Amino acid sequence: xxxxxxxxxVLIGVLLGGYSxxxxxxxxxxxxxxxxxxxxxxxxxxxxxxxxxxxxxxxLLAGGGALFAAFPAVYASVFSGLYLxxxxxxxxxxxxxxxxxxxxxxxxxxxxxxxxxxFAVGSALPALLFGVALGNAxxxxxxxAGGNYVGGFVALLNPYALLVGATGLTMFALxxxxxxxxxxxxxxxxxxxxxxxxTWIVFALLFVVATGWTLAxxxxxxxxxxxxxxxxxxxxxxxxxxxxxxxxxxxxxxSSAAAMLCIWGGVGAALxxxxxxxxxxxxxxxxxxxxxxxxxxxxxMLVIALVxxxxxxxxxxxxxxxxxxxxxxxxxxx
Numbered sequence: 103x104x105x106x107x108x109x110x111x112v113l114i115g116v117l118l119g120g121y122s123x124x125x126x127x128x129x130x131x132x133x134x135x136x137x138x139x140x141x142x143x144x145x146x147x148x149x150x151x152x153x154x155x156x157x158x159x160x161x162l163l164a165g166g167g168a169l170f171a172a173f174p175a176v177y178a179s180v181f182s183g184l185y186l187x188x189x190x191x192x193x194x195x196x197x198x199x200x201x202x203x204x205x206x207x208x209x210x211x212x213x214x215x216x217x218x219x220x221f222a223v224g225s226a227l228p229a230l231l232f233g234v235a236l237g238n239a240x241x242x243x244x245x246x247a248g249g250n251y252v253g254g255f256v257a258l259l260n261p262y263a264l265l266v267g268a269t270g271l272t273m274f275a276l277x278x279x280x281x282x283x284x285x286x287x288x289x290x291x292x293x294x295x296x297x298x299x300x301t302w303i304v305f306a307l308l309f310v311v312a313t314g315w316t317l318a319x320x321x322x323x324x325x326x327x328x329x330x331x332x333x334x335x336x337x338x339x340x341x342x343x344x345x346x347x348x349x350x351x352x353x354x355x356x357s358s359a360a361a362m363l364c365i366w367g368g369v370g371a372a373l374x375x376x377x378x379x380x381x382x383x384x385x386x387x388x389x390x391x392x393x394x395x396x397x398x399x400x401x402x403m404l405v406i407a408l409v410x411x412x413x414x415x416x417x418x419x420x421x422x423x424x425x426x427x428x429x430x431x432x433x434x435x436x
Contacts, residue, residue, distance in 0.1 A: 103375060103391045106400040110172040111370070111377075111390050113407060117168055119366040121161035123359045124418070128155045130278015132198060132225020132298060133271070135218060143290050144218060145429065148202055150285045153425035155202065159195070160414060161295050168306025171403045175249050175393035176377045183243055183251025184235050187258065191231050197224030226271065237263030240320050240372060242379035245386045249393070262315060269312045272305035280342060284351035285430060295346055298354070302343045311341060317373060323374035331368035335361045
């Protein structure tokens, strides 16, 4: 294992963590969309993420592109093995994007209701399936000597992966509710705080069970680092609840974001040095060392990342500073 390979392992984790934080609250807002009290509140939900939702998805594209360039064998194995699940994720993301664009184009209650359902489904489905995919990656896949997944689709729907999927769904729902509490005011904000409090109970329970299961049976790397990251994540989760109850909405949201980063740190510690463990034979696992691109490719991509990542962070900060300040109101579209 070289320093370049280790660097890319960390960078991919950072990109996926950034996606979870940024697009996570978008997906969470969508999960609550049908619970809006009336049409105006649902329009407020969409307006809250309107300026940033598509930019947030850049982090997913960057993470997928980085995985393809740095660890092509892992990209091929995961995307072929989880093909149907990832296609459903893509359908969900398309539904969400179409709903945001088309919902307000026709003044018809039936039209808007149909797109409201599409927006909610298109948000909840990826939130659930991302967790299922992560659970299977941590649990391990059945691989052949070529690194190809040889299990069936039904095998992916195992209890552990479904538990991680449910945990991910409730995590994004909580994150979205905390974002709405910070972005809205008045009664809509108070309702968002109440939803966050109720969701937190479910998420905290699922997180404890999923983390305990992971630490007991699925840690292939450093158990001590995985435990430390899990404790830090739990502190962030508890902090988000306490801050939410005190009405410190932005701090609660940031605490939730910090917990997400710690969760990704725990996943990395549990997997290291594996990227896709092989359940049937550990010797067939795809690791940082045996699945990476050539040193020349990793070096060139690192230069691109060192130039591109600050630009992505910079324009993301600029967009948030420009469009996410001040009072929020509904317009003719989103």
